[in-house]
Every structure is written in C-alpha cells, then in structure tokens.
Amino acid sequence: xxxxxxxxxxxxxxxxxxxxxxxxxxxxxxxxxxxxxxxxxxxxxxxxxxxxxxxxxxxxxxxxxxxxxxxxxxxxxxxxxxxxxxxxxxxxxxxxxxxxxxxxxxxxxxxxxxxxxxxxxxxxxxxxxxxxxxxxxxxxxxxxxxxxxxxxxxxxxxxxxxxxxxxxxxxxxxxxxxxxxxxxxxxxxxxxxxxxxx
Amino acid sequence: xxxxxxxxxxxxxxxxxxxxxxxxxxxxxxxxxxxxxxxxxxxxxxxxxxxxxxxxxxxxxxxxxxxxxxxxxxxxxxxxxxxxxxxxxxxxxxxxxxxxxxxxxxxxxxxxxxxxxxxxxxxxxxxxxxxxxxxxxxxxxxxxxxxxxxxxxxxxxxxxxxxxxxxxxxxxxxx
Numbered sequence: 001x002x003x004x005x006x007x008x009x010x011x012x013x014x015x016x017x018x019x020x021x022x023x024x025x026x027x028x029x030x031x032x033x034x035x036x037x038x039x040x041x042x043x044x045x046x047x048x049x050x051x052x053x054x055x056x057x058x059x060x061x062x063x064x065x066x067x068x069x070x071x072x073x074x075x076x077x078x079x080x081x082x083x084x085x086x087x088x089x090x091x092x093x094x095x096x097x098x099x100x101x102x103x104x105x106x107x108x109x110x111x112x113x114x115x116x117x118x119x120x121x122x123x124x125x126x127x128x129x130x131x132x133x134x135x136x137x138x139x140x141x142x143x144x145x146x147x148x149x150x151x152x153x154x155x156x157x158x159x160x161x162x163x164x165x166x167x168x169x170x171x172x173x174x175x176x177x178x179x180x181x182x183x184x185x186x187x188x189x190x191x192x193x194x195x196x197x198x
Numbered sequence: 199x200x201x202x203x204x205x206x207x208x209x210x211x212x213x214x215x216x217x218x219x220x221x222x223x224x225x226x227x228x229x230x231x232x233x234x235x236x237x238x239x240x241x242x243x244x245x246x247x248x249x250x251x252x253x254x255x256x257x258x259x260x261x262x263x264x265x266x267x268x269x270x271x272x273x274x275x276x277x278x279x280x281x282x283x284x285x286x287x288x289x290x291x292x293x294x295x296x297x298x299x300x301x302x303x304x305x306x307x308x309x310x311x312x313x314x315x316x317x318x319x320x321x322x323x324x325x326x327x328x329x330x331x332x333x334x335x336x337x338x339x340x341x342x343x344x345x346x347x348x349x350x351x352x353x354x355x356x357x358x359x360x361x362x363x364x365x366x367x368x369x370x371x372x373x
Contacts, residue, residue: 031262036255050252053252053253057262150241152214194234
C-alpha cells in the first residue's frame with residue numbers, strides 16, 4: 001500500500017515533540033498547518049485583515065515561546081485556540097477603549113425605501129453589519145459568539161478553551177444574541193425585521 | 199456540496215448540520231432564502247472554512263520564522279551573559295567572594311591593631327593631632343628619652359584623637 005500524504009505527515013503532538021527536541025523546521029511545518037485556522041479566527045473576532053494578521057503572527061511567536069508548557073494529554077487545537085482567544089481578547093480590550101467614541105458615530109446608511117423592499121442579503125454587507133452590531137459586545141462575548149456561530153465549536157469545547165463553565169458560555173451566547181438584536185433594531189431595522197417577522 | 203434543492207428541503211432553523219452550513223456559506227441565493235426562515239443563519243453564514251492572511255501563507259510563515267529565529271538568537275546571547283546556573287559555577291563564585299571578604303577583613307584588622315606598649319627607647323612621632331584642641335598646655339611634638347615609658351591608647355577610628363601617655367621623671371611637673 002502506498003502511504004498517503006496524511007499517513008506520512010506527523011500529527012500535531014508528534015510535531016510538538018520534534019520541535020521540543022530542537023528541530024526548528026518542524027515549527028515551520030506547524031505554523032504552515034495552522035495559519036489559515038488561526039488567521040480565520042482572529043479575523044472574525046477582530047474584523048480587520050491587517051490587525052488579524054499581526055495578532056495571528058503574535059500568537060505563533062507566543063506559541064514558540066511557550067511550547068514547553070503544552071501538555072500533550074490535551075488536544076493541541078484547544079491549547080492553540082486558548083492562546084488565540086487570550087491574545088485577541090487583550091487586543092480587543094485595548095482597541096475598544098481607544099475607539100469607543102469613534103465607533104458609536106458610525107453606521108451603514110440604508111434608506112427606508114430599501115427597508116420597505118425587504119432584504120436582499122449580500123454577504124459582504126452582512127459582514128459589515130456584523131462588525132457594526134458586534135461593537136456592543138464585550139470582547140469575550142464576541143469571541144464566544146464567533147467560536148460558536150462561525151467556527152461551529154460546541155459550547156463544551158469553548159468552555160474548555162476559555163477555562164470556564166459551559167453554563168457561562170451559554171449565558172454569554174444568550175446575552176450576545178439579545179444585545180445584537182437590540183442593536184440591529186436600532187441601527188439596521190431592515191435586518192431586524194427578519195427576526196420580528198418570524 | 200449539496201444542491202440548492204436539497205438544501206432548501208433539508209434546512210431547519212438552528213441547524214448544526216455541517217453540509218447545510220457549508221452550502222449556506224457558499225450560496226448567496228440560498229442564504230437570502232434561509233434568512234427568511236431563520237435569521238440567525240445570517241451571521242452563521244460568515245463562518246466556516248479557512249482564510250488566507252493578506253500577502254499569502256508563505257509570506258506569513260516566513261515573517262513568523264524570521265521573528266522566531268531572531269528571538270532564539272537573542273535568548274541564546276542572554277543565556278551566555280547570565281549568572282552561572284550550575285552548582286559548581288555558583289560554588290566557585292561563592293568561594294571567590296568569601297576569600298575576598300576574608301582577605302579584606304584580615305587587612306582591616308591588621309591596620310587597626312596598634313601595640314599597647316612600645317618597649318625600649320620610644321619616639322613619639324605625632325602627639326595629639328586632633329583638630330579640636332581643648333587644652334592650652336604646650337604641645338609636645340616629639341619626645342625622646344631612654345628612661346621614659348610611652349603608652350599609646352588604641353583608637354576606635356581614624357577620626358579619634360590619638361592619646362599618648364608618657365611616664366618620665368624628667369618631665370616638668372606642669373606638662
């Protein structure tokens with residue numbers, strides 16, 4: 001039987017072992033393997049491509065510096081996601097305190113005529129609407145919402161990543177939805193109608 | 199990816215079905231339709247898949263590795279200039295310090311030690327060199343006698359007045 005690419009490639013734990021043995025090349029392989037995943041999560045939490053890129057790079061550098069602390073009995077991705085969320089939440093907290101005043105005056109402009117005609121969903125626009133209404137969420141709420149709704153992680157896994165109880169995650173999700181719907185009602189009534197028409 | 203027809207037939211509000219989510223994240227027409235059934239799908243449609251950072255994965259990885267090599271080099275240099283970590287190195291440093299302290303203490307002690315009695319013919323080279331001279335009696339700068347007994351009282355520090363006692367029958371009574 002000819003071995004496939006998957007069967008030749010070491011899994012995450014094996015790669016970490018190799019890196020700990022002093023092979024820097026293995027770390028490059030690990031970075032390459034996780035880049036898209038880490039960047040996607042950062043981008044969805046932060047909502048800005050350049051910042052997300054910087055934060056992702058910082059995550060990998062922290063990963064390199066703390067690799068000795070990784071306990072192989074836990075899933076590598078859980079540990080990696082914990083690092084991503086910690087760095088991203090810190091960044092969001094700092095950014096939020098700087099930009100709060102500016103963001104509160106921004107909104108996407110839609111005429112009432114557009115609202116009357118109903119919503120023709122455009123993906124890029126949905127992304128902008130999300131970034132706008134998500135400004136009312138705390139960094140932790142937004143992180144949990146993104147992980148659950150966009151990364152499709154179950155609340156139990158999110159609780160493991162954040163080191164909290166599952167009920168806390170569910171509370172954050174509930175509050176995040178409520179806050180975002182109120183914000184939609186206020187700033188994007190044409191979208192809020194979708195919920196009220198149900 | 200499933201067809202639009204299958205998607206619309208199988209779509210349920212609040213679904214976690216991976217195939218359904220994959221479709222709604224890729225098909226604008228079905229997203230528009232699904233948002234009318236379950237508005238929560240709006241933001242769910244933004245997820246899924248993996249994203250490529252600006253500049254591409256290769257540039258991203260090489261940036262990270264450059265920084266990692268830089269930091270590794272820095273930490274290696276810092277390790278070379280750090281305090282000794284092995285117990286033998288620490289012991290050697292401690293022994294050197296102990297020897298230095300003991301040597302300094304011995305030198306200090308020797309400097310402080312002055313003879314209580316100077317035997318034989320004595321010469322007083324310095325008498326009452328204190329800057330605060332309270333007496334009006336004549337000052338004896340030097341004294342030389344074969345029969346005299348001269349006693350220097352040891353001082354506590356450099357600033358103390360040097361006390362010298364001279365016992366000699368030939369000395370004038372009022373001195």
